[in-house]
Amino acid sequence: MKGVDHLAHERNKTEFDVDAMKIVWAGSRHAFELSDRMARLVASDPAFQKDGRIRLGRKELFKNTLRKAAHAWKRILELHLTEEEAGWLRNFVDEPSFTDLHWGMFVPAIKGQGTDEQQQKWLPLAYKMQIIGSYAQTELGHGSNVQGLETTATFDPETDEFVIHSPTLTSSKWWPGGLGKVSTHAIVYARLITNGQEHGVHGFIVQLRSLDDHMPIPGITIGDIGMKFGNGAYNTMDNGVLTFDHIRIPRNQMLMRVLQVTREGKCVKSNVPRQLIYGTMVFVRQTIVADASTALARAVCIATRYSAVRRQFGSQDGGMETQVIDYKTQQSRLFPLLASAYAFRFVGEWLKWLYTDVTQRLQANDFSILPEAHACTAGLKSLTTTATADAIEECRKLCGGHGYLCASGLPELFAVYVPACTYEGDNVVLLLQVARFLMKTVSQLGSGKKPVGTTAYLGRVQDLLQCCCDVQTAEDWLKPSVVLEAFEARSARMCVARAQNLSKFENPEDGFAELSADLVEASVAHCQLIVVSKFIDKLQQDIPGKGVNRQLQNLCYIYALNLLHKYLGDFLSTGCITPKQASLANDQLRSLYSQIRPNAIALVDAFNYTDHYLGSVLGRYDGNVYPKLYEEAWKDPLNDSVVPDGYHEYIHPMLKQQLRNARL
C-alpha cells in the first residue's frame, strides 16, 4: 500500500546521495540491480510470503519450506536465472533449507576436493538437482576435533570398494543440514583405512537414499535430530543423524584431489597440502562473514527506524515527546552497530577478494598464503558472527517491549542467526587457530622471515612497541594513520606479550593450553585491526556520490573509536594511549554520533531491504508501526475466539470454586 511516509521528516534531513550509497553497500551497480530485481521478484510472489511462519508446527513448517524451495527452483528454471541470480533469489526467500547445504557445501566440496573426473561426473547432477547433497562431517562425539571423527572408510581391494561404517554410537553423524529428511547424497568425512593402516580423515561421496522412492539405502539409518532453539527459525532445516552399517561405495567416490587410493590400496599424495581437505570450511567461513553484515544490517535497520518512530518523555507545553533515537544513550548503543554493519560489509568484500586470490594461487600450485587465508577466514568468521549475534539482541533491547514481540522480526532473526557462532567452527576454537598463526608469525620474526599480508605490521614490531600515540585534540582521532597505529600497536604488543609468556613454558603445547584465554584476546585484537584497516582502505577508494565518503568516514571512526572505548583496558594496559587521549576519543565519538544522527534513517535505507525481507512491523519503510502492530495482534490464533478454548474445563470451574469458598 502506498500511504503516508511517517519517516519522511527523517528522510528530508539526509545529507548524502542515498542511491549512490546503495551501490556502495551492494558492492557494484551490477550487484545492486541484480539483488534489487531478485528482492522484488520474491516479495511480489505470494508463494514466498512469510506471515505466520512462526506459528506453524514442525511438520507444517518443514513442508512449507519444501514447497518454497520447490517453487524457487521452478522460478529459477522458468526465468533461466544465472547462478548469481539464483543465489540472490534463494537468499531473499529467507528460510534456511536443505538447498543452503546443497549449494553452499556439497557442491563446493566436490569442486574443491574432487578430481576433474569426479567433478565431471557429479557436478552436472548436482547443478540440475538430480541429486541433493549435504555435508556430513560432525558426529555425536566430535565436531571441533575433526581428527577425532570415528566413522571409518576401509578399502576392500577384493571388490575395489570402500566400506563405510559407524563403529560406535558417538560416531553417528549428527547435525548435517538437509540430511535428516531430504538429501539423497552426502560428502561423508571418515577415517581412511587401507591395508590395515590409517591415513587421516577424508571426504567420500555416499548415496543415502533411493532416487526412486527416497527410502534409505539398506544399512543406513537416518532421521532428524529434533527441535532447535526458537519458534520457526532454524527448525525449517532438517539437521540429521546418520549411521552406516558396512555400506559399500566404489573406490572412485573418495574425493581424491589431496590423496589418491590406487586399485591396490596404495595411498599416493598429490602436491597439494593436506589442509586442503578443510578447504570447504574456508570457503563457507568466507561466505559467513559476508552474511554477517546482511543479518546485522537487518537488525540495525529495524532498530533505527523504530527508534525514530518511538517517542518517550520530554514533552514540553503539550508538544511532541522526544524520539528515542535522540537520546545519547540510544545513539551510543545503536550507532556503533550501524557502523559495524558497514565495517563488516567491507571486510567481507575484501575477504571474498582474498579467497578468490587464494583459489587462483592454489590452481597454480602456490600454497604460500593458505595459512593466512585460514587465519583470516577463521578469525573474521568468529569476530563478525559473535558481534552480529550480540548486536541482534542489543537491537531487540533498543526496541523496548515491542522488540520482544515476534512481529518485530528480531526474535526469529536472533534464533536463526545465533548458531552461526557455533557452526562452521566454534568461535573460540577458531580464535585459537588465529592465535597459533600469530604466535608462529612472532616466533619467526627473529629468524628474519618477513611477515606479509594482514600480519605485515608485525614486521614493524620494534617501532610499534615504542611508538607514542600522537593525539592532542579530539580532532586528531580523525586521522587514519593515528587510528591505524593505535590498533596496530595494541595488537602487536598483545601478541609479543603472549609470545613472551609462552616462551616461559618448557612444553609449548602446555603453555598454549594454560594461556589460551589470553591468546584469544590477542586474536580478537588482531581481527579488529583487520576490520579497521580494511574500512580505512575503503575510504581511500574513489567513491562517487554527494556526501557518501563523508558518511563512510564518520562510520569508520565510530567503529574504531567505539572499539577503543570498549577495549580500553587493552589500549591502556599496553601503553598505546594515555587516559587523556582515551577521553578525547570519547569526545570525538559523541561528536560523530551527532553528525550521523540526521543521516541515520538514510543510512539504513541504503541497505535496500524490502519490507518482505525485513519481516518486521517495527522496521517498516513507512514507519507506520502502531496501526500495523495493533492489526498484527489480532492475527494471533488465541484471538480466533473471544472466550478461549479451555475456559469451560479450567477457568470456569476455578472461578466457581472461588465463589463457593467465598460463600463458606
Ligand SMILES: CCCCCCCCCCCCCCCCCCCC(=O)SCCNC(=O)CCNC(=O)[C@H](O)C(C)(C)COP(=O)(O)OP(=O)(O)OC[C@H]1O[C@@H](n2cnc3c(N)ncnc32)[C@H](O)[C@@H]1OP(=O)(O)O
Ligand atoms: C527472520 C528469519 C531469518 C531467516 C534468515 C535465513 C537466512 C538463511 C541463512 C542461513 C543459512 C546458513 C547456512 C549455513 C549452514 C550452516 C553450515 C554449517 C556446516 C558446518 O558446521 S560443517 C562442520 C564444520 N566444522 C568445523 O568447522 C570444525 C572446526 N574444526 C576445525 O576447523 C579444525 O579441524 C581445527 C580446529 C582447525 C583442527 O585443529 P587441529 O586438529 O589442531 O588441526 P589439524 O592437525 O587438523 O591441522 C593443523 C594444521 O592445519 C591448519 N589448518 C587447520 N584448518 C585449516 C583450514 N581450514 N585451512 C587451512 N589450514 C588449516 C592449522 O593451522 C595447522 O597448521 P600448522 O601450520 O600450524 O601445522
Ligand SMILES: Cc1cc2nc3c(=O)[nH]c(=O)nc-3n(C[C@H](O)[C@H](O)[C@H](O)COP(=O)(O)OP(=O)(O)OC[C@H]3O[C@@H](n4cnc5c(N)ncnc54)[C@H](O)[C@@H]3O)c2cc1C
Ligand atoms: C545449526 C547447526 C548446523 C550445523 N550444520 C552442520 C552441517 O551441515 N554439517 C556438519 O558436519 N556439522 C554441522 N554442524 C555442527 C557444527 O559444525 C559443530 O557443532 C561445531 O563445529 C562445533 O563443534 P562441537 O559441537 O563439537 O562443539 P564442542 O567442540 O564440543 O564445543 C563445546 C565447548 O567446548 C569448547 N572447546 C572445544 N574445543 C576446545 C579447545 N580445543 N580449546 C578450548 N575450548 C574448546 C568450545 O569453545 C565450546 O565452548 C552444525 C551445527 C549447528 C548448531
